[in-house]
Amino acid sequence: MAPFELGIVVEVFALPRPELEVAWWYSLDVVTERPESPLHMLGGLTMQVDHGLDRLALVDTVVIPSWPADRVPSSALLDALGGAARRGARIVSICSGAFLLAATGLLDGRRATTHWRYAEAIAARHPRVAFDPSVLYVDDPPFITSAGSAAGIDACLHLIRSDHGSSIANLVARRMVVPAHRDGGQAQFIERPVGSGDGDELLRQAMDWAAAHLAEPIRVEDLARRAFMAPRTFSRRFFEANGTSPLRWLTEQRVAAALPLLESTDHPVEHIAVLVGFPRAAAFRAQFQRVMRTTPSAYRRAFKAG
Numbered sequence: 001m002a003p004f005e006l007g008i009v010v011e012v013f014a015l016p017r018p019e020l021e022v023a024w025w026y027s028l029d030v031v032t033e034r035p036e037s038p039l040h041m042l043g044g045l046t047m048q049v050d051h052g053l054d055r056l057a058l059v060d061t062v063v064i065p066s067w068p069a070d071r072v073p074s075s076a077l078l079d080a081l082g083g084a085a086r087r088g089a090r091i092v093s094i095c096s097g098a099f100l101l102a103a104t105g106l107l108d109g110r111r112a113t114t115h116w117r118y119a120e121a122i123a124a125r126h127p128r129v130a131f132d133p134s135v136l137y138v139d140d141p142p143f144i145t146s147a148g149s150a151a152g153i154d155a156c157l158h159l160i161r162s163d164h165g166s167s168i169a170n171l172v173a174r175r176m177v178v179p180a181h182r183d184g185g186q187a188q189f190i191e192r193p194v195g196s197g198d199g200d201e202l203l204r205q206a207m208d209w210a211a212a213h214l215a216e217p218i219r220v221e222d223l224a225r226r227a228f229m230a231p232r233t234f235s236r237r238f239f240e241a242n243g244t245s246p247l248r249w250l251t252e253q254r255v256a257a258a259l260p261l262l263e264s265t266d267h268p269v270e271h272i273a274v275l276v277g278f279p280r281a282a283a284f285r286a287q288f289q290r291v292m293r294t295t296p297s298a299y300r301r302a303f304k305a306g
Contacts (some may be wrong), residue, residue, distance in 0.1 A: 002042045005065035005094045005152050006030070011176065012156040013063075020168055031055045033077050053080040061090045061159070064097035065152070069118060078104050085142065092144040092159065094152035101145065102126040110140045115148030134243075139293065153178055165303040166259040202227040203241055206234075207249075214254050214277045220246050254278065255291045262300040269296045 014028040031051045032039055038046040053076060056062060062084050067073075081104050085091055093101040098114035099122060101107055108128040113119075119133035132138060137146035137155040139162075146155035157180060161169035166180070173180035206226035210218055223246055224234035238246045254276040261272045273284035288296050 001039070001066050001068075003045060004149055005097070008094065008150075008152045008156060009063050009065055012153070012160070012172065017172070017175070020164075020171060022164055022168060026061075029055050029059070033074065053077065056080045056084045056089075057087070059084065059089055061092065063092040063094065063156075064100050065094050066096050067093075067098075067100035069096055069099050069121065073100055073103050082106065088142070090142045090144065090159075092146070092155060094146050094155065095148045098122060098131075098145050099125075101143065102129050107143060107145075110143065111138050112140065112143070112145040113138045113147055114145065115151075117148070165263050167263060200241060202229070203234075203237060210250060211253055214250075214257050215275055216277065217279075218250060218277070250277075251287050252291055254284075255288050258284070258288065258296065259299070259303075262296055263303045269300075272296070 010028065010030075013026040017025055029051045030047075030049050031053060032049040033053055035049050035052045039049055040046055057080075062081065064081075077100075081091065081101070085104075085106050091101060091106070093112075093114070095115050096118060098107075098112060098118070102112070102122060102125070107126070111130045111132060113132050113135050114122055116133040119131050123129070123131045133147075135147065136151045137144060137158060139158060144155050144159060146152050153176070157169050157173055157178075160172055170180040206223045209226050210223060220231050220235060223238075224231040227234050227237075229237065235246055238244075238249070242249060244252075257276045258272050261267060261275065262269075265272075267275070269284070270281040273279075273281045276284070278284035278287070285296060288294075288299075292299060294302075
């Protein structure tokens with residue numbers, strides 16, 4: 001296996017974080033089917049793992065960091081994962097780990113993702129799973145599946161956000177020097193050249209301006225003017241660089257800005273909607289539901305401090 005995906009999981013969940021001052025934090029065990037044998041990794045590395053599959057009967061969350069696409073999993077491994085799911089454990093896959101999770105049958109009838117390079121092969125092998133190769137991760141409880149390699153960071157931060165709220169997830173992201181939430185999806189990484197130079201800096205300038213003025217009405221024309229481009233050129237360049245449209249990106253920024261307000265204030269939802277740039281609460285609720293897969297009120301009940 002490749003060490004990077006496993007390293008993400010260890011970095012996020014095994015590192016002690018007393019500075020967060022939360023009531024509980026995660027403990028991590030690395031598990032292998034045959035702990036008596038060293039685990040071979042790319043780069044000539046070997047790793048000794050202490051715990052076997054029986055450990056999966058005791059955990060709340062299982063993370064599958066990767067899995068060789070051409071390897072058939074043993075019945076013991078499939079049974080252990082199925083037992084963990086039936087007991088109520090969350091199961092997370094990173095990159096090619098989706099091959100193993102899909103092989104259990106647990107994803108049948110559900111939406112999932114994996115690295116865009118594997119999407120066609122895994123969809124052919126598991127036609128009952130609705131694979132979406134355009135997103136960074138999919139949360140279809142109790143399963144979270146993520147795209148290639150670094151998208152595992154996005155999925156792990158999402159898991160922290162679900163358990164501890166966005167403020168704690170943001171703190172962990174800052175400690176790791178990564179974005180707390182990346183915009184767009186895998187579309188921005190699918191084998192096509194992304195331009196570089198002055199145009200990209202102008203795009204970033206326009207995005208930074210929009211992020212600082214979310215409460216104001218903002219049109220594509222306004223963003224294009226900030227980037228010194230025609231609206232059609234701006235929209236095309238924006239999609240090439242970010243894998244999403246300017247207005248969809250803007251909506252996601254406004255929803256993200258609403259999260260700390262829902263968590264830390266008593267402002268009515270209608271007031272928060274206006275503060276982040278939605279003049280009508282109904283539009284805010286609809287877009288919040290689309291982005292977060294829950295309502296503003298339900299999010300507040302789950303994550304409001306105190």
